[in-house]
Amino acid sequence: MTGGTAADLPPIRHNDYSPLDPPALGGWDPELSVSVIIPAHGGQHRLDLTLAALAAQTYPDHLMEVIVVDDGSEPPLRLPEIAPSGARIVTTGSSGWGIAHAVNTGAALAEGRIIQRLDADMVVCREHIEALARWHHLAGFLVTIGAKKFVEEPALTAARVHEGVRAGSLESLFDLSAALPSSTEQTISRTDGLRASRNPYHVCTGPTVSMRREIFRAVGGVDPGVLRGEDTEFAYRLAAHGVVFVPDMAAQAVHLGLPAQRRDPQRAVRVVAPYLAHRVPLRRDLRRDRGRHWLVPYVEVVLHVDGPEERVREAVGAALDGSLGDVVVTLVAPWSKLSGDRRPVLDDPLFDLRLLREHFAHDERVRFADEVSATPAPIPFRYTGPVSVPLGRDTLERMIRVMQDDRSGMLAVALGDDGEATLQRTEALGRARLLGADDVTASIEATHGVRHGDRPEFWPAGPTPPAPAKVPASPKAAAHGREPARPAVQRAPGQELGQEHGREQRGPGQEQRPRQEKQREQRRGEGKRQEGRDSLLGRLRTALRN
Known part of the structure; x- marks a missing residue:
């Protein structure tokens, strides 16, 4: 059931993962180990609720470890009484800071075959880890995304959360009818579960997402230089790597607190824009400045x-x-x-x-x-x-x-x-x-x-402008070996090169050639007559002088 052999899998067109048939929840035997990585900065109470929910998961305890990465919390975070048996807290140290750095720190220590990223303010349902992990037993090139809703944080204890999740009902803990749906779930619904999405990486926004460990490392982990929008930039690199994004709405979760973007939407958008403009070339709307050079070319x-x-x-x-x-x-x-x-x-x-x-x-x-x-x-x-x-x-x-x-x-x-x-x-x-x-x-x-x-x-062949007609040199210019200046062609406003008076110019070999030959004959005749007059005048002047 570990899957991942390309020869055994049906072809997946774009992001249409319909050919894959995951096992029913509770009706299969997991084999792959999972490392849940939780970046955290403060918020001890919310972390307690997150760990309490993870302690009530249906995924086998011996196949799951939880790594909480304390990103400089003051006071430092502690491991609560109710937590998964394989949970531990590590610190990022002084080498860096931020969500991306914390996730990379935890992933470097992970021993599980599957990396599960989870926020420190999420309460997940009891099948959450199982629902996402079952897909990775089918193929090794999938990225699975869980569902989430936003709620105002209620007054709950860790024991109450653990009891409610183990009983199998998030509704007993939260008023989901009043929950704020995420734009992620709306996009997933609108695109047939991302099967019809042109850019499914857009909804892979971090709070609950999982993939094989080798995929995480192959793309270089999360970019610590991106302080906002790091999850979108990471998901873009996953897409370029060729993965298939699979949302699983059975992996329900509740986000404690409303989205940060609601406090100042304009500022939240502005802070993300320069990071994504340099690193996500498909965001053409962010690259409107002409003459710029970008970190990642198109x-x-x-x-x-x-x-x-x-x-x-x-x-x-x-x-x-x-x-x-x-x-x-x-x-x-x-x-x-x-x-x-x-x-x-x-x-x-x-x-x-x-x-x-x-x-x-x-x-x-x-x-x-x-x-x-x-x-x-x-x-x-x-x-x-x-x-x-x-x-x-x-x-x-x-x-x-x-x-x-x-x-x-x-x-x-x-x-x-x-x-x-x-x-x-x-x-x-x-x-x-x-x-x-x-x-x-x-x-x-x-x-x-x-x-x-x-x-x-x-490589369309563009129109070739006709060569300008040669202008006879004046005697003075010819005497000095200079080429005569060509007269400028006067065109009506908006007239293209190669057109005059709304009529296309004829090229060599067409009607223009006889007309040009006639003009040249006329000029030659005038020259001969002039030469004859000059000779007669010269003879008269000589005779008068004599």
Whole structure:
């Protein structure tokens, strides 16, 4: 029942986990151990109620440990009389502070196969841990989310909470009819349990969430540099890793106290915005400042160094100067061969490679790699294309728009003799890796879909302006070897280049050519007549002088 073998699981399309069939509560035998991590700062009474509820869980005691991480409480937190048998309190020490740091501290000490994050002011139902853990026995790439409602904190003792939870009824402890529903539950309901959600990580907001320990560590834990919105940023990286988010409404919980956002909603939103703007590229609404560089780019452009230096530089320039400026370029070549040892400068056998590296060594938007990394995470998209076909001005935007329309995981564009360009969704690539797929493209096709396109759709051929007609040089300009100035073309307001008076100009070989030939013949005839007049005048002047 431990599951997790990709070959034994039906394909899960996007976040539709419907093919998974969890066991009924109370009708199965758990095998995986669980470590419940509770970050806490003060609030001893609320912590007492949280631990009392955990002491009444249906999940086996010998498979559950509880680690309370005291994040600088004054006075220090203590372990109450009613608590799970495997509960202990640890401190964060002086190395850091905040929720993220506390969660990471507890996770580093965790021995359980499943990491369960829980707030220190939550009273959970008796099946809460069991309901979330049963999914992890099916597959190792799931993140499960519990339900929660907000209530005004009633006057309850730990003993009363323990008794009520063990009896199986949160209603006997709280007036749930007056509880404030969370936006999380509303979103889950609206998106068919997140099955139809485009970005299910949005509702993975921390207070009660669980995953396999290896998943937690693979994404690097929670970012301690994010002081607000750390749960959303962490969930975004989980999504980029390829996980499937599964909400389980049987994992009921009550949050003691109303949401902090109700005190000052505007300030609560403002404090989160800069953290997410830098770290969650999918939040395009937070990246409206033009000309900015962000911590996590929107697209990684992978270019294999192939061909002359000028062609590579042109491809890099096109990628960085496109309409989508939120990119980073990775140049793939054997850069590790470039040592700092003494060498001939002009006769260096790696002269071209060394020169190319120096061209981009000080541009923070250009990276160097000997090989393409397995995933660009947390960057949400990766483009790979030949340097012989530089990106068009809006090629990336066109490709992303197509993929976002149908939520495909990969777009492949045929480039004729130049090969192929691809745009991969990092989430789909991560899913293929979690499934251990030998054929990444086939895996992406099964889980997200692969779309194919043609070059003109993403590299449209723009109109080529006609060459200006040559103007005959004046005698004075010709005498000095100068090219005459070209007259400016006068256009009506709003008129595009290549159009005059609402009529498209004809190109070479069309009606314009006979007209131009006739004008040139006329100019040649005038020149000959002028030459004849000049010769006659010269003869007369000579005769008069004589």
